[in-house]
Amino acid sequence: MSFVFPGVSPRKSSPPKRRRNNNRRNKTFSQVTSSSKLSPCRLATMKLKEDLNPMLLLLFHLMVWIYTFITFLPSYLLSWVSSPEGDSYGSEAERAKRAKARSVLGRPEGPYRAVSAMKRLVTSLHPGMDTLDKMFEYAATRFPRRDCLGTREVISEEDERQSNGKVFKKVVLGEYRWISYEEVLTAAAQLGSGLASLGQRPKTNIAIFCETRAEWIIAAQACFMYNFPLVTLYSTLGGPAIAHGLNETQVTHIITSRELLETRLKAILLEVPRLQHIIVVDSTPTSWPSYARSISVHNMAAVQKLGAKPENAAHEHNRPLPSDIAVIMYTSGSTGIPKGVVISHSNIIAGITGMAERIPNLCEEDTYIGYLPLAHVLELSAELVCVSHGCRIGYSSPQTLADQSTKIKKGSKGDTSVLQPTLMAAVPEIMDRIYKNVMTKVEEMNCIQRTLFILAYNYKLEQLTKGYSTPLCDKLVFRKVRSLLGGRTRVLLSGGAPLSAATQRFMNVCFCCPVGQGYGLTETCGAGTISELWDYSTGRVGGPLVCCEIKLKDWVEGGYRSTDKPHPRGEILVGGPNVTQGYYKCEAKNQEDFFVDENGQRWFCTGDIGEFHQDGCLKIIDRKKDLVKLQAGEYVSLGKVEAVLKNCSLVDNICAYANSDETYVIGFVVPNQKQLLALAEQYSIRGPLEELCNSKAMEELALKVLTEAALTAQLERFEIPRKIRLSPDPWTPETGLVTDAFKLKRKELKKRYQDDIERMYGGK
Structure with missing residues (x-):
């Protein structure tokens, strides 16, 4: 199971012509921020011109100038004191120049290693702690009386009937018991x-x-x-x-x-x-x-x-023994019958060693909130990293995570408010929901409140690009948003699916903590890369961890080669002690996906396409299985299309689909209920959600919104879905249409929407 992240267009093509957009004034803030082509100052100016007359605009510019002047010195001093290095990390441009990894042999295809592991790969956290039982006994010896695992007491449960007749179970939870x-x-x-x-x-x-x-x-x-x-x-x-x-x-x-x-x-x-x-x-x-x-x-x-x-x-x-099997982890089956990945003790030890190295100041004072599936390699690895360092783990669930979560009774507290975690792992699905919810509330603010928020947002974004922190701005403006995750989160790790640039920027700004993007697979114990937490660039997943190395293999059929300019490209191969033993009782697949090189090192062929930048950072740009060649010869990366369109406020989830016998892309869309109802109201269309989703008129209106978002993000015309099907029902792991990590199950989605596929391609 791969942690796949958004990339650039997989094909070299001439840049799209600049389009004149007369509807720019009508875009929502969340739509505008999804475009990485606009500067922070430009974003603020566009929004201000919409809402304010020239005199007020001048007044607000003056306020921002005065605020910057007054807070510069204390902000600079506070950031200097709080920095672990004793000084600022520097601008994005400066950070990008620092080498995170290098090619061991000096060749563009690699293998690439972390700068700190050029001599040898690191295989364990502590000397002699080479199995998971030894690792936990070591932690229990060091931290015998410290809190380890915490669970909230259920005080009461009750059924709450909604206006549509549905009944939801609500709970009131007490304190954590450790x-x-x-x-x-x-x-x-x-x-x-x-x-x-x-x-x-x-x-x-x-x-x-x-x-x-x-x-x-x-x-x-x-x-x-x-x-x-x-x-x-x-x-x-x-x-x-x-x-x-x-x-x-x-x-x-x-x-x-x-x-x-x-x-x-x-x-x-x-x-x-x-x-x-x-x-x-x-x-x-x-x-x-x-x-x-x-x-x-x-x-x-x-x-x-x-x-x-x-x-x-x-x-x-x-x-x-270190070579004995610790876990046979069955994948979530996004491409068919689940496969069991055979993971040894030494594999997991190596993987968590690599992950721990990228989390600064990890210690027994940290609190981690566990709510993702422990049967997923991301959550299991994250929790093992925590227990190896004496952290405490408080348990939660997606339904009780925040005060506004679906199972939390109104007026009572969600798990993050009570636990106040310092560490958190999240899949982009959850981050995207938070981002859209906050942006919706921003749009509902009055003119003055909205303008102040946007000014603060873009001011901080500009300071981050220069390498400066904004402690006063964080306290005055973003404290309420930050409190959604408890108010103490210092590191957010993202994995499991694409994280859009807009969402990553939003989390960095509003939650006042770095977001570490990672790339790993069940077959590599979740370990591959994690971006340095001081690197705020988007779309990249960082350099290789100290436990492994990565090289690129030419994929001639897809047009990717290590000789490509300006960056070498190819299929990502991960090698090292964290690469697992293979699939359980699946020898044919093992021979296809795994191999051992002349030095005895084990490698896994991921099927993902990446490119290495000059500083040794990896960027995921495509996936073999997601690449479809249309009838006219154009290649479409379905994952890329989905990553772009999920930024649209109208979209809660989307699956792009293309048939090689056809000339265009189609899509299945789970719309955001609030945004869809607002769109229907705008055009005087009435009816319940299910009726609206089945309406041809609403399909056309929604498609128009999606097309505008796609053009703003500069998708090619052939990449933009020409027809869509709106789905009133969300895709959850319980429906069988997405995995527990919320990755799309394309085979199941195709089966569910087969009639719509035939209709949209003219078969019906």
Whole structure:
């Protein structure tokens, strides 16, 4: 599973002609900021001219000048004191000149290594800590009494009926309750011993099918400690995919939750003949009804109690070797049946070593919020990085993350407000939602408020490009926006899907913390690149981590070569100790995607297309599987089209589609409900959301808005969808149309919209 990021046009072409746009005055702020061609000052001026007469405009310019003059010295001093280097990092131009990586052999194709790892790749965080059980025991020895894992208490639950008749469950949550590192180690040891008492054997696979929660990590540590290879399955996988993973790995024991047992697992038990024991992480109920084939169901607490008995506590650990399998991680299946990626202890140790090196001042004072799927390599790696440094992890979910989240009762606090995390990982889907919500609120402000916000936004953006911080501006203007994530976030890591330049800039400005973009895959333990946190350039994913190296392979069919100017381009190959053992029981695919070079180093062929810049930073510009050749011979990168159009405020999600037998691109669009209703109101079109989405008139109006956004972002004419289908239902992992990381499942989307594809291409 790749962390893919937006790039530039994959083809060399003449620059598009400058278009005269007479509708520029009517653009929303969020639409304007999606264009990287406009300067900050230009953005502010455009908006001010819309709203203010010349006298007021002059007054505001004067205010900005006075503000800049008054705050320059204290801002400069504060940024000097707060900088870990003792001075400013310098302008974007200066930062771009600093080498992050170099080609080891001096060739344009690489391999490229981080400057700090030119002599050798780094494989471990601490000497001798070469397996995951040793790593956690080391942390528990250093930080025995410190908080490790935290969960919020559920105070009350109630059903809330919406105006459309739908019922949503709302919760009121209390404070976080914490267990220490020492307590987690004891709980894991007891669980591992209890599993052994139930017949689980070393080097025999055991599955976990559970939501992200503290018990997940405790169970994982138990398996690492007792050398039980852990098979991870997404909690949103469908029945056939779950049965496939369990049967392929021949598990006899599975760890799950009460909800997933009742809603997902129960229905497929007859299809998994080897399964004998189900361990439920919930404490209630304490007794379970009989299931198919007399499968035994146990509470996790009961298994721990069994393991704590003196006669069982003496179970020999049979400690793992670095080369032993730690995890068989099933991908989310964006291209078909999920594949199990075989990951050794040494692979994960190397991967988290590389990630940790890019997070400055990581220590036991940090708090991380865990809410992404732990069955995803990004979340698992991030949490292991945290526990290796003694950080505390508070658990959450996308439905309870913020005060405005769907499951939080109005007036009560979401998880970020209570936890106030300093570290956070996010997929761009969540960042895009925050960005659009804030920008919508900005547009609803009165003229004076909106102008002040935009002035502050562009002032700070300009200061960031010069390498300066704006502590006073952060406190006076952006404190409320920053409080959406708790107010203390100092590092945001983004991975899993494309992050647009507009969203990245917004997060940097409004949340007052750097956003580190990364590139990695399940097959490389999530490790590949992470941008330096002081590098505010957009569209790039940084240089290689210290645990791996990257080289480019010519893809002649696609027209990418390492000899291309001004930057070498090609398919990205990742090599190093973090490259995994391959796919479980899939030898043909292993030979296709993995190889070992003459030096014994293992490599993975990603299928992504990248280019290296002079400073050693990688930019993802295409993907083999997303590239479609139209009938007239033009190549279209579907991922690029989607990344651009998701910046449009009308779009919540979009899937571009193209058939090689046709001459144009089409698209399936999940519209933003508020924006769509406003568009309908503007043209006096009435009706509920579903009726509007099925309206031909609304399709045409929405297409017009999308086309304007595409032209503003300078997409080529052949890249712009000519027809679209509006979908009233959002695409969630539960619908099976996107993965848990919100990557599009193109095969499933094509199946869902097959009739619309035929209609839009003239077949119906």
